[in-house]
Amino acid sequence: xxxxxxxxxxxxxxxGRRERxxxxxxxxxxxxxxxxxxxKGFEATTVEEIADLVDVSSRTFFRYFSSKEDVVxxxxxxxxxxxxxxxxxxxxxxxxxxxxxxAGVAVMRASEEGxxxxxLQKFVCVQQMMESSPALFGRSLEHGQKKQAEITRIxxxxxxxxxxxxxxxxxxxxxxxxxxxxxxDLWIHGDGDPKRLSELVxxxxxLIEDGLNYPSAARP
Amino acid sequence: xxxxxxxxxxxxxxxGRRERxxxxxxxxxxxxxxxxxxxKGFEATTVEEIADLVDVSSRTFFRYFSSKEDVVxxxxxxxxxxxxxxxxxxxxxxxxxxxxxxAGVAVMRASEEGxxxxxLQKFVCVQQMMESSPALFGRSLEHGQKKQAEITRIxxxxxxxxxxxxxxxxxxxxxxxxxxxxxxDLWIHGDGDPKRLSELVxxxxxLIEDGLNYPSAARP
DNA sequence: ATAAAGCTGTCATAGCATGACACTTGTCGT
DNA sequence: ACGACAAGTGTCATGCTATGACAGCTTTAT
Numbered sequence: 001x002x003x004x005x006x007x008x009x010x011x012x013x014x015x016g017r018r019e020r021x022x023x024x025x026x027x028x029x030x031x032x033x034x035x036x037x038x039x040k041g042f043e044a045t046t047v048e049e050i051a052d053l054v055d056v057s058s059r060t061f062f063r064y065f066s067s068k069e070d071v072v073x074x075x076x077x078x079x080x081x082x083x084x085x086x087x088x089x090x091x092x093x094x095x096x097x098x099x100x101x102x103a104g105v106a107v108m109r110a111s112e113e114g115x116x117x118x119x120l121q122k123f124v125c126v127q128q129m130m131e132s133s134p135a136l137f138g139r140s141l142e143h144g145q146k147k148q149a150e151i152t153r154i155x156x157x158x159x160x161x162x163x164x165x166x167x168x169x170x171x172x173x174x175x176x177x178x179x180x181x182x183x184x185d186l187w188i189h190g191d192g193d194p195k196r197l198s199e200l201v202x203x204x205x206x207l208i209e210d211g212l213n214y215p216s217a218a219r220p
Numbered sequence: 221x222x223x224x225x226x227x228x229x230x231x232x233x234x235x236g237r238r239e240r241x242x243x244x245x246x247x248x249x250x251x252x253x254x255x256x257x258x259x260k261g262f263e264a265t266t267v268e269e270i271a272d273l274v275d276v277s278s279r280t281f282f283r284y285f286s287s288k289e290d291v292v293x294x295x296x297x298x299x300x301x302x303x304x305x306x307x308x309x310x311x312x313x314x315x316x317x318x319x320x321x322x323a324g325v326a327v328m329r330a331s332e333e334g335x336x337x338x339x340l341q342k343f344v345c346v347q348q349m350m351e352s353s354p355a356l357f358g359r360s361l362e363h364g365q366k367k368q369a370e371i372t373r374i375x376x377x378x379x380x381x382x383x384x385x386x387x388x389x390x391x392x393x394x395x396x397x398x399x400x401x402x403x404x405d406l407w408i409h410g411d412g413d414p415k416r417l418s419e420l421v422x423x424x425x426x427l428i429e430d431g432l433n434y435p436s437a438a439r440p
Numbered sequence: 441a442t443a444a445a446g447c448t449g450t451c452a453t454a455g456c457a458t459g460a461c462a463c464t465t466g467t468c469g470t
Numbered sequence: 471a472c473g474a475c476a477a478g479t480g481t482c483a484t485g486c487t488a489t490g491a492c493a494g495c496t497t498t499a500t
Binding site for chain 3: 238241242245276277279280283
Binding site: 236237238241266267268278279282286287288 | 486496
């Protein structure tokens with residue numbers, strides 16, 4: 001495989017006509033899926049319906065996505081890519097937890113301003129689907145876990161240590177991904193005080209950096 | 221095993237004969253499932269095979285468990301129950317993170333000594349199944365998330381604050397569950413230095429309590 | 441003992457996911 | 471431009487998970 005014909009120009013344009021068609025089909029499937037999801041919910045929508053709406057066979061759907069959940073996870077993948085880029089852009093002398101914090105806040109801010117492809121509206125839609133679909137929720141967490149492993153590697157590299165010998169990258173990455181989930185949670189199940197997501201991310205990280213040493217309310 | 225035949229006198233025992241039969245079927249299904257899982261792996265084992273081994277219809281299997289994954293999660297449920305009990309047993313004036321840390325360590329220690337119903341051997345088996353079955357892994361994370369919500373409530377109560385208004389319980393609970401996952405991870409993918417699980421849990425919590433402020437190795 | 445309630449087995453059905461094979465269409469070499 | 475080859479798709483077939491409906495049997499309660 002990898003015919004690597006390295007046609008014409010070079011890297012940025014391995015574009016053929018077939019590639020474009022594929023890309024269009026893929027996006028059409030995503031669009032159709034989100035349309036139907038928004039309309040009838042995630043579970044109530046069948047793969048066949050999605051495929052029919054794009055006028056391809058269900059079999060073809062599975063050639064683009066390994067599962068119905070996979071369509072939704074596309075979104076998370078994009079978001080993660082943005083996070084990774086933001087993290088790489090942080091000054092290299094910043095402590096890792098601070099770097100992750102700032103990267104997270106930066107991405108959220110940008111989202112709030114409508115930058116990036118992923119708008120917060122879509123994000124909310126996805127989040128709501130999760131609530132009503134355990135299977136999807138599970139896949140999402142699973143995906144997050146995979147990404148956490150990647151973050152662990154990046155953090156380890158940044159710290160200049162071996163992740164196999166030093167558990168700190170593991171824990172830091174875990175704490176970070178947990179922080180984001182907590183922020184999402186607090187944002188979605190807003191307590192009537194609708195803060196901005198970027199603000200929540202910042203605050204949650206602040207708590208973690210303080211060590212979470214909360215006293216119990218020693219009861220009588 | 222050790223089926224708690226305490227029926228007779230009966231504390232909270234609305235136990236009839238039918239109940240016992242049901243319980244036996246349930247345990248038989250679990251046993252059969254684990255046997256087959258260990259033998260041929262999680263995914264390669266079908267519900268029908270499990271049911272056949274107990275000599276019930278597959279339909280009946282689904283009356284006991286909502287899914288194949290659910291059988292495995294039984295184990296995690298027991299473990300969580302132990303954790304909750306251990307947490308409740310901590311002195312009420314202990315800071316929450318410390319209480320969770322000590323509770324976790326206590327449960328792991330007890331497991332290592334072979335107390336509780338769940339032995340570490342079974343734990344390892346479950347963990348290995350997760351690795352090879354994304355679906356199961358997802359469900360497990362999902363289950364963990366549900367339990368985290370419960371922990372949030374407990375922590376909030378312990379701190380004497382309202383979890384809807386104060387985000388600290390959320391974050392603390394999240395950090396704790398993340399700590400356990402990190403410890404599991406480090407234990408399973410041991411770096412050749414097979415520490416005890418209880419020790420790992422302790423260490424991971426220690427890192428979190430220190431705030432994770434790791435400097436980056438400012439590279440030239 | 442008899443009626444009510446609960447559990448089970450047997451269909452039946454829907455949806456997800458994958459494999460095999462043939463057909464169409466884009467792509468590349470000459 | 472033509473033909474060989476590769477890639478994408480449709481159709482058919484299949485397996486497994488999960489749920490619903492109904493009938494029959496066992497347990498429980500009166």
